[in-house]
Amino acid sequence: MYSAGGAILRADLRGVVEEAFLQSELFIGPKCCPPIPVQTEGGQYPVIQKNAGNLLRNEAKPIAAGSDYPRVLRAWTPDTYTCEEYGIEAVVPDKNARTIGRFFDLEARETVWGYRQVQIGHEIRVSNLLMTAATFSQVTAPITYTTTNLATFDVGLDVDTAKAAIQGRGENVDNLTLVMSYNNFVRIRASTKLQNRIRGTISTDAFLTLGTQAMADALQVKQVLIGRATYDGSAQGSAASSLSNIWPDTYMWLGTVVEPSGPDQYFNGSVAFTIFWEQDADIFQVESYRQERLRSTIIRARQNTAEKVVLAPAAELIVTGYG
Numbered sequence: 001m002y003s004a005g006g007a008i009l010r011a012d013l014r015g016v017v018e019e020a021f022l023q024s025e026l027f028i029g030p031k032c033c034p035p036i037p038v039q040t041e042g043g044q045y046p047v048i049q050k051n052a053g054n055l056l057r058n059e060a061k062p063i064a065a066g067s068d069y070p071r072v073l074r075a076w077t078p079d080t081y082t083c084e085e086y087g088i089e090a091v092v093p094d095k096n097a098r099t100i101g102r103f104f105d106l107e108a109r110e111t112v113w114g115y116r117q118v119q120i121g122h123e124i125r126v127s128n129l130l131m132t133a134a135t136f137s138q139v140t141a142p143i144t145y146t147t148t149n150l151a152t153f154d155v156g157l158d159v160d161t162a163k164a165a166i167q168g169r170g171e172n173v174d175n176l177t178l179v180m181s182y183n184n185f186v187r188i189r190a191s192t193k194l195q196n197r198i199r200g201t202i203s204t205d206a207f208l209t210l211g212t213q214a215m216a217d218a219l220q221v222k223q224v225l226i227g228r229a230t231y232d233g234s235a236q237g238s239a240a241s242s243l244s245n246i247w248p249d250t251y252m253w254l255g256t257v258v259e260p261s262g263p264d265q266y267f268n269g270s271v272a273f274t275i276f277w278e279q280d281a282d283i284f285q286v287e288s289y290r291q292e293r294l295r296s297t298i299i300r301a302r303q304n305t306a307e308k309v310v311l312a313p314a315a316e317l318i319v320t321g322y323g
Contacts, residue, residue: 007289026229027119029126032179036260037278042082056170083277086121087302090114094295114301120231125307127246130253136317144321151192159219162254162316169313175222177257181247182228249322255315271315277304
């Protein structure tokens with residue numbers, strides 16, 4: 001593992017951020033774009049496509065006695081990744097640490113805050129990666145997801161239509177993940193047709209308060225992930241914040257997410273990964289060093305990653321018309 005001159009990994013602070021990371025429900029980037037370690041900062045890997053790879057053709061033919069079997073020759077094309085380092089440092093002056101230490105551990109809090117800012121950057125990159133029409137095919141909801149259409153839009157049918165599009169490209173639709181903004185989640189779970197889809201099997205209540213698991217069961221997907229995180233777009237030192245939702249309301253994303261067990265798992269069917277250069281940093285890393293000139297400890301949070309789509313046909317965007 002990389003160790004800069006004077007910078008040390010902080011196991012004590014790492015414990016703080018790991019607890020925050022595991023308990024955080026705001027950030028779904030690592031859940032829909034799972035981390036996968038690599039040995040080099042940049043590299044090349046093969047992509048075996050259905051056509052050039054002859055993956056789904058009906059080539060198995062009847063064989064006459066003494067005859068040759070038909071043969072298949074598979075081809076692939078190369079793709080590349082390049083990891084990039086992202087990070088932030090916080091200055092913890094000794095005086096401040098002693099003064100505020102009566103209330104809380106300033107180093108620990110700066111670690112959590114810096115770690116969160118690195119998470120925000122990753123979340124934004126994953127959202128931009130998945131919620132783009134330039135990468136994925138789209139189906140458009142015939143009835144837009146507006147408050148006036150709560151009784152008529154049908155998220156179940158829209159998800160089924162997206163599944164059919166994915167299945168039509170030869171991909172498995174048994175364990176799909178549905179990703180949506182919090183605004184879409186709030187509106188969808190109040191929609192009449194989704195309520196009716198669930199009511200007959202679990203409840204006779206006039207109105208159901210649906211969680212993500214009930215929604216996933218009703219839509220027959222593996223999981224529903226809700227993007228709740230916001231970020232401040234204002235410049236540092238601005239008098240007022242400028243908060244925006246990271247995940248857009250324009251689309252929902254439906255695709256295959258499979259947790260990898262190693263670098264050889266590019267072909268496990270998952271749509272996208274967070275590739276991280278493990279020789280330089282963990283997926284999220286915390287370290288510190290002293291700056292005696294300032295009589296301060298510097299807390300650094302960072303990562304070295306490339307967010308990459310490797311199997312676009314296994315996903316579909318649903319255009320919601322949210323408004």
